[in-house]
Amino acid sequence: MNLPADSVLLRIFIGESDRHGGHPLYEAIVLKAREQGMAGATVLRSPMGFGPTSRLHTAKILRLSDDLPMVVEIVDEESKINAFLGVLDGIMGGGLVTLERVRVHSYRHSGGPQGAMGDAK
Secondary structure (H helix, E strand, O other), rough: OOOOEEEEEEEEEEOOOOOOOOOEEEHHHHHHHHOOOOEEEEEEEOOOOOOOOOOEEOOOOHHHHOOOEEEEEEOOOOOHHHHHHHHHHHHOOOEEEEEEEEEOOOOOOOOOOOOOOOOOO
């Protein structure tokens, strides 16, 4: 798969406890992205953050949270990202979705063991 140099980064901010269809929302988003033929998706778990309610979510020992911030990032060509936004509207209840233009330097398989971009060609 080729990825244009001028692409778009879709960044989705949600909570770890957000669900869709009985599964974690971040998992549902990644599986839908794969189903839609997106170039790839990465989920990041954050140790601390807050959203529109200003409630602090933290992984500190004295204040364990079961709803840590999660970020799903997807980079692809603009038309595929725009089409995926409709899919997101159908599965997300709340959260923050941002878009930004990015310049892709490289997108290829390393030839080594399967890693975060192990399937990229």
